[in-house]
Amino acid sequence: MIGLIKPLQQLRDRTPLGWLQLSHDRGRMLVAAAGIAFADVLMFMQLGFQNALYSSNTLLHNTLQADLVLIHPQARNLTNLSSFPRRRLYQAMNVPGVKSAEPLYIKIGNWKNPETRRETSIMVVGFNPDRPAFALPEVNQNLSAIKLPDTVLFDRASRGDYQGSIAKIEQGKAVKTELDRRTITLSGLFTIGASFAADSILMTSDQNYLRFFPRQDAASVNAGLIQLQPGADPVQVQQVLKAYLPQDVKVLTKEEFIEFETNYWATNTAIGFVFSLGVAMGFVVGVIIVYQVLSTDVSDHMAEYATFKAMGYSNLYLLGIVFEEALILSICGFLPGVGVSVGLYALTRQATNLPLYMTLMRATTVLILTLIMCIISGTIATRKLQAADPADIF
Template structure:
């Protein structure tokens, strides 16, 4: 009988996989655990990188002017206001608005604990960030010492949201000076700081007196309707001083993510986490199938003595590995989705399962499992039936 015909008629791989239910359940649990490790690392990395782009996605324009040496939002470099004025002379540019960015310590008035805060200075008449709460009442930014507090800031900042909702304000200190939170907004944190604050450009100088009004961190460029951002970008980059550059919002987001992925330890840690998950899965599959081959070596020797080729018997083991990978994927997917929901709720990170990620992990699982299955057949491939009988 043709071996391929026999394979089609008798699901040998499935029977080998399922004939010991407890071993099968242990294998599924092990491979699922490895998949969850991979999902966790990929989801956490994606969520952290997506969260890092939150302020950039709120920029109120189509192009952004930054220092030529700009690397990330948490370490902005100054550029002179005169460069923004130059950009106004380009056809298609509607307005250019500055965005001031600074870091300072925030004081939790109850615990006296200090946390790092990222302050954005806006021009109320044309804010560089699209913040609905500011748009609804821009006058609040102009109040002396006035601040808007991000409700998604870390809890260590104190019960700011509750106090503002109850009393209308929250008193604290920034750089040794009185500060009053009189408004709330929602944006979400980045790696740069534990707290996000908004204030007016004039108030910003109160807490950063070492910076002049000519020291701007980002220039947000707004264009006329129907104007090509790429065309205006090329024009601006062609004549502006080489110390600055103009980027599209997408390019600015890419710069931000690439910095954290390639120039910090985050990318290495996440990649190592994925690698560990894959290695764990490969070892589990290898151990299960190697034991299966060892337990049934006489049966496989009999098949080879009957004329079945190496490829046929090895194919049974590889099919077993693929079955294990497929059976373990759905539980790991469901567990990971639950883990994502828990992380998103407890950390406010933008973590969600995507079809692309699920397909990528499934494909990786199949490849790793097939490779482990093939490695587990080393003894089988070298087997001579005469050595058994």
Template sequence: MKIPLAWLQLTREKMRLLVALAGIGFADILMFMQLGFRDALFDSSVRVHSNLDGDIFLVSPQSTTLTAMKSFPQRRLYQTLAFEGVESVKPVYLDFALWKNPVDRSTRGIFVLAFNPDDSVFNLPGVVDNINQIKLTDKVLFDAASRDEFGPVAEKFNQGESVTTEVGGRRVEVRGLFEMGASFGANGNILTSDLNFLRMFPNRKKGIIDVGIVKLKPAANVEAVLKQMKTYLPADVRYFSKQEFMAWEKDYWQTSTTIGFIFSLGTAMGFIVGIVIVYQILYTDVSDHLAEYATLKAMGYKDIYFLIVVFQEALILAILGYLPGCAVAIGLYNLTKNATSLPMIMTLARATTVLILTMVMCSVSGAIAVRKLSAADPADIF
């Protein structure tokens, strides 16, 4: 059997090995958190989009993101009924209003989503079960997954207490709960009817909407109908499929804000930090055993043999450092999810991505560290 030279050299100095694993684990945690925040940003930004019951979506070309929409006339939405395959249309109103905490009376901006209760707009269980409640004047449904600063609304409601507060200076009552969750654009959400929305926002006019939803018949081809709308309807409104609507939202956060760049840069910095840490460990190991390596070199071992040994050490460090880093990251994900209501969960794709980055990181460090050994002359060493 071949002597496991790489493993023996790593385990000879156990304290050095532990320091190396701690450094790699730290670099992995940094990459996990940056990628986790980035993906949570994208996932949370399309929570509303993914729960809308529709096939084609109309928005103003001046709109940049769902939390910064520009309105357009509802008649453009009704014009889509002329296309073959269209089953129904549903207007949606969106805006921010000041929510007054029912306990401490502090105010916080909350995202208000409104629609005709007779339309099937959201396919969330809490919305479907309580849809009749928002038909009443000044009644709303509260997102139980909103941030804590909006008050213990869900707890009080579940205990049977009446929850009455103010939204936009208008007195409203919470008559049901649903769960959608906060995002980087909105810390909390409420749903109500289009008539209640116009009462909360007296400056808004009926028929001037923010999103138009088109529901197609089961046999209709989404791409074909979408192409016809883009061809025959005016360009004063943008037309999206559901996937395009979600991609439009994600693209805004990725390219039009610094957030996507910051998290990508943080991942790159974690990668570079890992390279430096592993390089220092491997370089020190090679330097400490330079005489032994020179003896093997004088015996006829080629440089490729030493390169393989160092790469083996690098991969061992990568795997051993990755495991605790991944475990700690999962714990931090749960902590962050509970504290921020963001969808921070460990996915197989992200775990695989960080593992590959870790292996590349350690391999690059090994390739740099082995250069000292390749240039060494046994005659000079002895």
């Protein structure tokens, strides 16, 4: 028995003093950890929604089979591209290094849900089926189908009640509904996913698109997809096109087109700001919670800190104890925060079809923010230690 007590005493002597102080009042420690976990969950959710905002709205951009993209200078985002003369595509073909220049049409239309018959908005994309515009195998396998009049492909990852219609299409049965008061046929499926801009997407041929939206001028296009000859330098061809084409078009690389969409949602809408503000609020909430816990702990042990000073310990040593407590609390709150956030991500993903996933980068970011949050709180709380005096023990 005596031989067991000695190792336990040695283990206790090696236990960090910060942990001993926190674990002395388990209730307070659990409340503090829960508060930090709450702040972490708030930051995780805001960062997750912010990333889903950007990634969901660029899913279509990433699948484009194009090296360069032509858009109108006043275009705002994918659903507000404006239009420019189609002859700009023919002019682009005169530039050395350009292999093809094809039109792309995009518009938000009104359609009836095939199951509920309720009207809702949907993104309609039209392109030349003889020149596949997207790196989507399911779309490219059904190019002959969308050449048929009033025939479209439907996104199976759409947000809404479409399970019955999707099941019928998977069984090879056509589903009919209405788009802008015109009867259309859903004959195939593909997978992209919902976004903040649109709950679902229809893909069809450029000819069908012009049938659906007769007010669209056939001599105008919303975007131009340019593919280059093998070995051609996209940046060099881009500069030539900028100099050659009139000022009524902008020439972007595919990466710049993706950045163009991301910047719109980040700077030109309230959504991006709200999510950034949510992260900041979560950080501030965490700082306040940790400060309250550490400040109370310092006040409760002021006599002990004064005793340490009387024994010759420096202020730096005492500050180290408080920082130690802050770091322990950050870890104790971060771990459950990650677990809860993963569950909330899965729940949100199932309900909204948004690409909400936990990533190592995001977890690392929140962990760093949590450590900074706790260090700031510890720094503020240690101001009371400057008042610790050996006379306080009497």
